[in-house]
Amino acid sequence: MQGLMQFHPLMISSAIEFAALYHGDTEVVSRRVEGDIHRSNYATINRRAKQVAQALDALGLAQSARVGTLAWNGYRHFELYYGVSGSGRVLHTLNPRLHPEQLAWIVNHAEDEVLAFDMSFLPLVKAVASKLPTVKHFIALCDAAQLPADSGIPNLQSYEAWLAPNGGDYTWPVFDENLAAGLCYTSGTTGHPKGVLYSHRSSMLHALASAATDVIGICSRDTVLPVVPMFHVNAWGLPYLMPMVGAKVVFPGAALDGKSIYELFESEGVTMSAGVPTVWQMLLAYMDANQLKLSTMKRTVIGGSACPPAMLDAFRDRYGVTVNHAWGMTEMSPLGTFGTLKGTQLHASADAQRATLLKQGRAVFGVDMKIVDGEGHELPRDGVAAGDLMVRGSWIIEQYYRGEGGSILDADGYFSTGDVATLDADGFMQITDRSKDVIKSGGEWISSIDVENIAMAHPAVAMAACIGVRHPKWDERPMLVVVKKPNVEVSAQDILHFYEGKIAKWQIPDAVQFVDAIPLGATGKMQKTKLREMFKEFTLSA
Ligand code: AMP
Numbered sequence: 419m420q421g422l423m424q425f426h427p428l429m430i431s432s433a434i435e436f437a438a439l440y441h442g443d444t445e446v447v448s449r450r451v452e453g454d455i456h457r458s459n460y461a462t463i464n465r466r467a468k469q470v471a472q473a474l475d476a477l478g479l480a481q482s483a484r485v486g487t488l489a490w491n492g493y494r495h496f497e498l499y500y501g502v503s504g505s506g507r508v509l510h511t512l513n514p515r516l517h518p519e520q521l522a523w524i525v526n527h528a529e530d531e532v533l534a535f536d537m538s539f540l541p542l543v544k545a546v547a548s549k550l551p552t553v554k555h556f557i558a559l560c561d562a563a564q565l566p567a568d569s570g571i572p573n574l575q576s577y578e579a580w581l582a583p584n585g586g587d588y589t590w591p592v593f594d595e596n597l598a599a600g601l602c603y604t605s606g607t608t609g610h611p612k613g614v615l616y617s618h619r620s621s622m623l624h625a626l627a628s629a630a631t632d633v634i635g636i637c638s639r640d641t642v643l644p645v646v647p648m649f650h651v652n653a654w655g656l657p658y659l660m661p662m663v664g665a666k667v668v669f670p671g672a673a674l675d676g677k678s679i680y681e682l683f684e685s686e687g688v689t690m691s692a693g694v695p696t697v698w699q700m701l702l703a704y705m706d707a708n709q710l711k712l713s714t715m716k717r718t719v720i721g722g723s724a725c726p727p728a729m730l731d732a733f734r735d736r737y738g739v740t741v742n743h744a745w746g747m748t749e750m751s752p753l754g755t756f757g758t759l760k761g762t763q764l765h766a767s768a769d770a771q772r773a774t775l776l777k778q779g780r781a782v783f784g785v786d787m788k789i790v791d792g793e794g795h796e797l798p799r800d801g802v803a804a805g806d807l808m809v810r811g812s813w814i815i816e817q818y819y820r821g822e823g824g825s826i827l828d829a830d831g832y833f834s835t836g837d838v839a840t841l842d843a844d845g846f847m848q849i850t851d852r853s854k855d856v857i858k859s860g861g862e863w864i865s866s867i868d869v870e871n872i873a874m875a876h877p878a879v880a881m882a883a884c885i886g887v888r889h890p891k892w893d894e895r896p897m898l899v900v901v902k903k904p905n906v907e908v909s910a911q912d913i914l915h916f917y918e919g920k921i922a923k924w925q926i927p928d929a930v931q932f933v934d935a936i937p938l939g940a941t942g943k944m945q946k947t948k949l950r951e952m953f954k955e956f957t958l959s960a
Contacts, residue, residue: 470501613819676704
């Protein structure tokens with residue numbers, strides 16, 4: 419017997435429609451790339467998102483066509499989130515920090531038909547426009563008056579001129595909730611990045627689950643400033659969750675330095691924020707140096723990389739701000755675990771509570787987790803045994819875009835995260851190592867293999883391994899370990915110069931160490947764990 423309840427597909431557009439109806443005058447404030455502060459509200463965002471949908475219809479864009487965005491956190495990007503996905507197209511958020519070649523590769527792989535970009539990325543778009551054959555429409559996120567007369571970009575239009583002919587008299591369509599809504603590429607360990615294709619259903623279930631009090635738990639009385647970029651896993655789902663609960667929104671634009679963030683926190687009465695440790699490092703340094711206090715901030719979510727213990731202490735002890743340590747992945751929309759204490763832990767000693775909160779967080783309903791040994795056998799949830807962390811759930815990847823990488827789930831439907839972790843009986847997960855060969859610097863991935871391949875092309879290098887080493891500001895930075903060819907002279911500087919122009923500047927290693935040999939395993943593979951162990955005390959200076 420089937421249940422006798424209604425079925426309504428989960429549509430992303432329902433979040434903004436709801437916010438417009440019941441929180442229409444709730445503000446959406448943005449620091450624009452132009453530098454000024456712009457004020458909007460949910461009613462206006464919904465109307466303008468509908469204008470975006472109409473503008474896409476006018477271009478004749480088919481269902482599931484990809485619309486790329488190269489933009490910071492701001493109201494126009496927010497409108498595109500809804501206008502693109504809400505009308506049945508796919509919002510493809512691009513990471514502007516990538517090397518232009520890599521960016522072009524991703525746009526071509528996704529076959530984006532429209533590219534909407536902030537004016538600060540005009541030089542970048544100019545440099546790659548001729549290499550993007552599928553992009554037929556370039557939209558600059560600005561007023562008509564700001565559009566340069568001769569941009570060199572074909573068919574360039576300003577966003578405002580593009581929207582203007584459309585009145586916003588539009589009803590959000592309802593379609594299959596499993597249709598693609600968003601696309602985000604993640605740097606893989608091998609060669610090219612891979613696309614993660616979110617559906618309406620997965621994004622809405624993720625938002626509903628993250629609304630729980632023990633999870634992100636924001637509400638209509640909150641003012642939320644997402645520091646995490648909208649090009650990083652949909653700013654951790656906040657653009658969907660904030661309108662669902664009617665929270666006031668503050669978008670920081672391109673200014674992510676400590677001073678700019680602090681000023682917005684204070685001037686807009688921000689109560690909750692979210693971002694990677696590097697931005698909090700900058701905010702804490704600025705507040706410490708200027709002896710400032712936070713008057714409205716209550717809570718911040720820190721994830722993307724491990725939250726350093728001193729950061730949790732500083733926020734709590736000096737600023738009265740609760741830190742929730744969270745963990746997730748692009749492949750998980752991204753939420754996997756979230757750090758809040760359970761009732762039974764409230765009476766534990768301060769040290770024990772701190773140790774618990776420094777773990778990567780606690781299981782969230784909707785995400786099944788297990789840890790396994792090398793043979794795939796499940797290990798106990800005892801907080802001691804460490805194994806490969808596997809996840810499964812309704813907002814977790816089934817396969818990469820266009821089937822890249824083939825079948826990625828185990829026999830029980832679990833996805834391997836590439837993180838090595840412990841799990842305990844309360845659901846707390848702690849990362850102890852990483853089995854994937856990547857480095858995360860300031861929240862951005864660097865592929866060790868790409869770095870090694872370039873080094874191997876240097877005439878004096880016999881073998882090269884790239885590993886992450888600790889860094890006080892960026893958490894991790896790449897270091898190259900090199901075995902020289904016999905009887906050749908080469909300096910660290912020579913090798914570092916060799917990288918120029920080949921990868922983005924921030925992906926170039928910070929240091930080169932010469933060794934006689936790199937440890938190899940039985941199959942001839944470089945043993946990175948041994949190398950990481952060898953250099954574990956090595957810390958780069960800021
Ligand atoms: P991304 O797909 O860019 O979001 O990166 C996901 C990966 O970042 C995870 O698999 C972890 O390796 C790492 N990561 C995310 N959050 C944390 C955290 N709180 N602590 C340590 N590593 C993290």
